[in-house]
Amino acid sequence: MSLRQRLAALLLCLRDPQKVASFQRLCGVEEPRRPAGAPEETGGSDPERAAIPEGGGSKLRACGARNGVRNGLPEATATATAGELESHKTLQNRVPGLRRNSLTGEEGEAYGVRNWPLFYLFSLGTELGNELFYITFFPFWIWNLDALVGRRLVIMWVLVMYLGQCAKDVIRWPRPASPPVVKLEVFYNSEYSMPSTHAMSGTAIPLTLVLLTYGRWQYPLMYGLVIATCWCSLVCLSRIYLGMHSILDIIAGFLYAIFILAVFYPYVELIDNFNQIYKYSPLIIISLHLALGIFSFTLDTWSTSRGDTAEILGSGAGIACGSHVAYHIGLTSEPPLDTLPLTIPSITVTHFGKVMLRILIGMVFLMLMRIVMKKITIPLACKVFGIKSDDVRKARQYMEVELTYRYITYGMVGFSITFLVPCLFFFIGLS
Known part of the structure; x- marks a missing residue:
């Protein structure tokens, strides 16, 4: 493998979202249970995500270090009860969202926190x-x-x-x-x-x-x-x-x-x-x-x-x-x-x-x-x-x-x- 190919492989590895998810799990972030068929978010500047209407998804509101996101989930998911999306442990560790995006109305998906000192430190x-x-x-x-x-x-x-x-x-x-x-x-x-x-x-x-x-x-x-x-x-x-x-x-x-x-x-x-x-x-x-x-x-x-x-x-x-x-x-x-x-x-x-x-x-x-x-x-x-x-x-x-x-x-x-x-x-x- 040439030096150029090694460099490209390294960059792809550093950009891998799985590395981010692994770090989150290591720090005690519990991933929410997503329903089967929920679409994967690609990130970036998605016009549909920027145009999410205000007020939806209140039952999915969760803590962000600053605010929340709906994450592109469909309305059926947004109106589902927390018990249908999370384990009992995650529900116990969940905290209310601090603030939503006032410009887009976006709110956060539910997630749990097992390591509170790290949560507050990174917040x-x-x-x-x-x-x-x-x-x-x-x-x-x-x-x-x-x-x-x-x-x-x-x-x-x-x-x-x-x-x-x-x-x-x-x-x-x-x-x-x-x-x-x-x-x-x-x-x-x-x-x-x-x-x-x-x-x-x-x-x-x-x-x-x-x-x-x-x-x-x-x-x-x-x-x-x-x-x-x-x-x-x-x-x-x-x-x-x-x-x-x-x-x-x-x-x-x-x-x-x-x-x-x-x-x-x-x-x-x-x-x-x-x-x-x-x-x-x-x-x-x-x-x-x-x-x-x-x-x-x-x-x-x-x-x-x-x-x-x-x-x-x-x-x-x-x-x-x-x-x-x-x-x-x-x-x-x-x-x-x-x-x-x-x-x-x-x-x-x-x-x-x-x-x-x-x-x-x-x-x-x-x-x-x-x-x-x-x-x-x-x-x-x-x-x-x-x-x-x-x-x-x-x-x-x-x-x-x-x-x-x-x-x-x-x-x-x-x-x-x-x-x-x-x-x-x-x-x-x-x-």
């Missing part, structure tokens, strides 16, 4: 690559720890996630087939699989943090590398555990993130300085991010990929523009170079209280901004582009509406993180 791991984590982690760094590190971390995150989403829609490989894989989470099931953007994010964020903070802050390098390794491993393994990616998807995502860091990290300081200092940088930032969202890729059918990309680009543009305004009005200041490396301050009751107040007040402000902008932009976009807004879920799947409301909404959230919320902190004495 935490996958959340390290979801919106809730991003919208709390980045502001926490910018408001409480180091605004410079926070800004530059966002720059690298936007690059990694954008290029990863584009690669998915160019390669167009489907998700691991179910069966044999048990889909514990399928909020992103309508997206393609290769590479894993969770793995990319879980690799890029901790490694970028180490690169940005070592030498600027005093701490042992080994601590940073150990934390980065654990972080990356947890996120990557969680995606296999949840049945969302093959081993090959994870490896490709990890290597792709490393490649992007190697190419772009040397320029992150230049990009950050340009965003803050150059007079016309907001116009360039907004135009560039908007153009990337519109012209970078097209979808053969609707998926969450396009909206997520618009969120990423909008957030990055908003944070960059907010930092530009904050810099020019003197709201931000950097420590003198002769004070570097910075020492980690001791935690006092006063310090801890201020941190908690910033997080509480800031997050409430961001959530209100997100809700208000969403309520305004969706009907406005529908009116501008002549799209019926009776069915909001369907209207949000039109490119004109989706890109407009996501870009503007998350652009304002990003702008709030680096400008509006710091202004609020300044006026109430929490700077």
